[in-house]
Amino acid sequence: MKILVVSAHPDPASLTNALRGVAVEQLEADGHEVRVTDLYAAGWKSAVDRTDFPALPEAERLRVPAASSAAFTTGTLTDDVTAEQATLLWADALILAFPLWWFSMPAILKGWVDRVYAYGFAYGVGAHNETRWGDRYGEGTLAGKRAMLVVTAGGWETHYGPRGINGPIDDLLFPIQHGVLFYPGYAVLPPFVVYRADGLTESGFAATAEGLRARMRTLFSTAPIPFRRQNGGDYAIPSMALRPDLAPHLTGFAAHLDTAQPSTGGAP
């Protein structure tokens, strides 16, 4: 299979990049083909601005969705963005490796999402009408592929527990796992999270690396997080609210997990 690993840490010797190395090594040892986008090494441009849309007339306002759609449709996005889009289409699986900075991705990785996820590519896909609100949340350009986060965090695991002060890690990652990965179609695997990253000892790293190797060996068999598909009948259109009879007592992120989905570990 084919895998793209995108990493986002400025220090080549960082834990994030060491884990990226472990992942790539294991995947290649298992016969997979791997490509790496090291955003810092590539000098990735983070901010969406007019230079992303060279065909946009100077006199025209920059309305990002419209400009993005026009550029995607006419093939006038910048080369760095189109190359990443091609690699996303090439890959059967996507791995994002990053340190959790302020409970989210580093800016450079957010800028990868903001720029690569063009209108027509990652959103604005599929028919929008009275019975269908586009192909998203489990459908879309990247459906049939898998994605997974590899995250290093400074705090303790309990700080990210169900009642930990930072908020549960699954909820903190929901805007990424559900909003960035599931949205354009990825089946999202449970994340690989390393806590107390700054104090990791050599033996701690060895154990962590072994855990990550195990996750790489099962990349194509691990059961995805059972997010509910938008167009599977669970949501009312156009309100996009979960049907009242489903998980009737739940609100918040937890309501969007279909705990009745079979966890067969098969393909998405």
Place this chain on the structure above:
Amino acid sequence: MKILVVSAHPDPASLTNALRGVAVEQLEADGHEVRVTDLYAAGWKSAVDRTDFPALPEAERLRVPAASSAAFTTGTLTDDVTAEQATLLWADALILAFPLWWFSMPAILKGWVDRVYAYGFAYGVGAHNETRWGDRYGEGTLAGKRAMLVVTAGGWETHYGPRGINGPIDDLLFPIQHGVLFYPGYAVLPPFVVYRADGLTESGFAATAEGLRARMRTLFSTAPIPFRRQNGGDYAIPSMALRPDLAPHLTGFAAHLDTAQPSTGGAP
């Protein structure tokens, strides 16, 4: 009073920047002193890297917290960062105005957080020992000040409702409101969110602007979101888990709201 407004949209004529203008105008009309950081106009650098720590020896690895701490302590952070820190200290209130891109901040604003929030300034503040895990979550450098988000979103309000497919807006904003604003001490006001931003009509804008003006008039009297203070006795140390007798049936972000806090609308 003194207010800093930070905005993050590449189009000077965007709704985000129009709302920024409305906010500034109302605040100044009410006699406040306002400064604006327009991140795009300033050409703000998004990615944390070695150039942020000019005093870091070339041979030394870039460990971000350590480098950040050393640079903050020795006054060797870059000028753009120290200027923003000084303005944060100057301001009695902070307003962040941005479009919700992929359920979070645009990269350029995340880069403002990643770079301005140095170790010793926004984290790593206060004593760390067996009874106290630093000054954070309601205490810290920016305690006594207020903060508020002004957010534009493309989707419908119901999509961000308690059971809406995107997840509730309060939960999507928790990593920012709790993790970025409450963490270094801000009292966080309820956000001002504009839905269906792309389709806003002229009369819709007029009504929205009036709503924002009302929020600006009450910036210093609106009751903050009642996030629980870390060092108020609600959390066990060092696990930082919420005490079992508090909100015993709750997990997730909702557990960190102290609904028994008085909503007097007074100073934080």
